[in-house]
Amino acid sequence: MYILGIETSCDETSVSIVKDGYLVLSNVISSQISKHAVYGGVVPELAAREHLTALIPVTNQAFKEADISLKDIEALAVTNGPGLIPALLVGLSFAKGICTEHKLPLLGVNHFIAHIYAAFLNESNKLLANADSYPVMALVVSGGHTALVLIDKDKTAKIIGTTIDDAAGEALDKGAKILNLGYPGGPVIDKLSESGNRNAYHFPRSLTGGAGKPLAEENIFNFSFSGLKTALLYHIDKIKLENFKEHTLLDTVASYQYAVIDVLCIKTIRACRKFKCSSVVLCGGVAQNSLLRTELESRIPKNVKFILTPKEFCGDNAAMIAGLGFHYLNCKEKDIEIDAFSRLPEITQIPFVPDI
Numbered sequence: 001m002y003i004l005g006i007e008t009s010c011d012e013t014s015v016s017i018v019k020d021g022y023l024v025l026s027n028v029i030s031s032q033i034s035k036h037a038v039y040g041g042v043v044p045e046l047a048a049r050e051h052l053t054a055l056i057p058v059t060n061q062a063f064k065e066a067d068i069s070l071k072d073i074e075a076l077a078v079t080n081g082p083g084l085i086p087a088l089l090v091g092l093s094f095a096k097g098i099c100t101e102h103k104l105p106l107l108g109v110n111h112f113i114a115h116i117y118a119a120f121l122n123e124s125n126k127l128l129a130n131a132d133s134y135p136v137m138a139l140v141v142s143g144g145h146t147a148l149v150l151i152d153k154d155k156t157a158k159i160i161g162t163t164i165d166d167a168a169g170e171a172l173d174k175g176a177k178i179l180n181l182g183y184p185g186g187p188v189i190d191k192l193s194e195s196g197n198r199n200a201y202h203f204p205r206s207l208t209g210g211a212g213k214p215l216a217e218e219n220i221f222n223f224s225f226s227g228l229k230t231a232l233l234y235h236i237d238k239i240k241l242e243n244f245k246e247h248t249l250l251d252t253v254a255s256y257q258y259a260v261i262d263v264l265c266i267k268t269i270r271a272c273r274k275f276k277c278s279s280v281v282l283c284g285g286v287a288q289n290s291l292l293r294t295e296l297e298s299r300i301p302k303n304v305k306f307i308l309t310p311k312e313f314c315g316d317n318a319a320m321i322a323g324l325g326f327h328y329l330n331c332k333e334k335d336i337e338i339d340a341f342s343r344l345p346e347i348t349q350i351p352f353v354p355d356i
């Protein structure tokens with residue numbers, strides 16, 4: 001079965017064709033980053049206009065690469081939240097138009113859950129049916145989310161920790177903005193950090209319990225990154241931005257990035273041990289970070305499987321939407337009236353775990 005996936009929740013227009021919920025035949029992504037960079041962040045109305053221009057050529061390209069036509073498609077899966085409402089509405093309206101004209105079922109897909117599903121596309125899909133993979137601890141790290149999700153083989157899902165302020169990607173993007181490194185900051189910080197000393201300066205590891213104070217029960221698995229920005233501002237003030245030598249900048253960037261990554265690893269390992277998990281999934285845009293990928297893998301207990309999302313499926317993409325849509329086919333109403341939503345709803349069930 002071929003499903004057409006459409007993703008327009010933020011600043012990437014993506015269209016994908018996925019077979020049987022896991023085999024990615026095409027995954028075309030058109031990034032608007034250069035359009036938003038001048039503003040230092042994503043402008044929702046501009047994002048919506050850009051999606052409008054990009055959707056038709058991106059869709060045509062997706063069909064060309066998959067080498068099939070619209071008559072082969074059996075359902076449409078579209079991101080309907082969480083995300084920027086004006087941006088979501090463009091993808092949603094486009095999908096509704098196709099579904100009405102071609103009498104196809106329309107599936108509204110949750111973008112946050114889709115980021116987790118991205119780890120199970122293509123050949124990794126077989127891990128889902130393996131009872132030994134569970135319980136799974138998923139670390140979802142993107143520009144909008146930072147959360148630990150516990151998934152069990154009975155399809156239950158529980159967000160056991162989330163950020164109480166900024167997301168990890170947001171912390172990297174805002175840090176880069178303070179240091180005039182451009183937007184989005186995550187990839188720039190990743191690259192520059194390779195040439196810096198990550199232990200040169202100490203930035204805070206909030207909510208890790210390292211400050212001599214006991215951690216409140218509710219924050220054991222929660223994250224907080226907003227204090228890091230303030231620490232960076234104090235650090236710059238102390239050194240004075242104009243006195244920054246090249247190595248000062250590189251060491252600052254590497255130390256700042258390491259503070260984010262260290263916290264993500266500490267909390268994930270802590271959660272993995274506490275819930276006796278058999279696998280850890282790393283997913284979301286920040287999962288492209290080279291140090292996070294190697295550092296988390298090196299810290300995971302040897303008897304725990306590390307399921308690393310391929311880089312091509314970490315950032316926003318429609319393959320994860322089409323893939324997850326397949327699992328919504330039997331458990332959701334295929335309603336042409338579906339609406340967009342901006343915030344993450346409570347998650348208690350994961351539809352993609354098979355009956356095992």
Ligand code: KG4
Nearest residue numbers: 142143144169184186190285286289315316
């Ligand atoms: O998942 P995503 O594409 O969009 C959201 O759903 O938010 O994630 C975007 C985030 C941005 O904050 C960006 O800076 C970050 O992912 N990012 C990275 C890297 N590539 C993208 N962060 C760290 N290292 C990278 N290589």
Ligand code: ZN
Nearest residue numbers: 115142315316
């Ligand atoms: Zn995303």
